[in-house]
Amino acid sequence: MHENKIIGIEPAELMEKAQKFKDEGYRLVQICVTKVDGFELSYSFDKDMDMTTLRMTIGEEVEIMSISNIFFPAFLYENEMKDLFGVKITNIVLDFNGNLYKVAQKTPMNPKN
């Protein structure tokens, strides 16, 4: 039976945890955001088909660091989170500055906008 677990972390722990997963040979599976009171972010990693998801909740105005300099494919997910939800992410290796998705309305997945 393969694992599929969610672990809660603090935003300040994200980079350290991501680097640890990288060093241990994990693959970035996906990143997603859910609009709650703020944002609920989920970073999923896989090794030998066991999946671990790091979960953190942040306020809408909180800036978080990109993990794309650790896991390059993260740039796509992070640009998507910026474009569709308005999550504030800094240091993305390939930052489209809100222009990855050609949407008529800004941050359409974030009801407040």
Add this chain to the structure above:
Amino acid sequence: MGKRTIIPFGPQHPVLPEPIHLDLVMEDETVVEAIPSIGYIHRGLEKLVEKKDFIEYVYVAERICGICSFMHGMGYCQSVEHGMGLEIPRRAEYLRTIWAELSRIHSHLLWLGLLADGFGFESLFMHSWRIREKILDIFEATTGGRVIFSVCKVGGTRRDMSNDTLKDIVKTLTNMEAEVKELCDVFVEDYTVKSRTVGVGVLTKQEAHDLGAVGPMGRASGLPSDMRLLGYAAYDDLDFEPIIETAGDSYARTVVRIREIYQAIDLIKQAAAKIPDGEISVKVTGVPNAEIFERLEQPRGEVIYYTKGIGTKFLERVRVRTPTFANVPPMIKTLQGCDLADVPILILTIDPCISCTER
């Protein structure tokens, strides 16, 4: 360093069935960098979960993609069922497996045709799609639809297959194998095909892992990743190994998909022989109140269905990470250093589905 120019590739291009845009930074005829942009067909399907209840949303999920429509419905249903602790009948799991593997055959044959079209081998393209029609006929006979089936529902399936139908499917696939072999021998052995694919767009195993390649894109580079090994649906009862190649080039990606057609035929035969009698669905009571990350192996690779229920009939979140989305970074890597003339083939070899990617 020569003079650099930027060539826009897409969103409308003869080899692209769907719109993706790349800015190709060129030095003479060589691609130095490829910068993707998407969003031309973003439909906000994840947002629709606010308006469709968890039973209705399966119809939305199926419309994410016209090629792996069934497997999107299946992934969504599995995620909700696991979140609700719902155990569906074993026969329904077998039926889902059969339709899923039929979808894999039709998707790979469609892709082979597009690849042939991409390098101008029109008769090969037509033969690929001619054989694919037989799979669509099976879909029509068993579900009533050729593209969108709506046979998957939360709690099981809407339709059953009789024993005679299963025998007919096995007979059709057995007869089809010879035609598939005749077709695929051209892809594997023909000089002109090999000249466009062998050694083109090499992705090493390490690169495939680091860049998150999934499905045939990763397996052609030696990654033994296949979500069917998780044992969902009836796969835990079936005997199979992931199809692996190691060269990591366009030819290896073609060979993996060809071998997966034979593998899918074998899996359908196994499932048809082992399918148990019984009900095809259970009554659904209650509402989802849990979150689940569900993973399946679509024809293009690993898909993630994340559903989060909050104890109402509307889910708080549905998130779909499609295989093409994951394969964009590896595609960018394979484009770096390639000739301009190889760009269409390299984009095709990830089997891009932009409709899926943008949702």
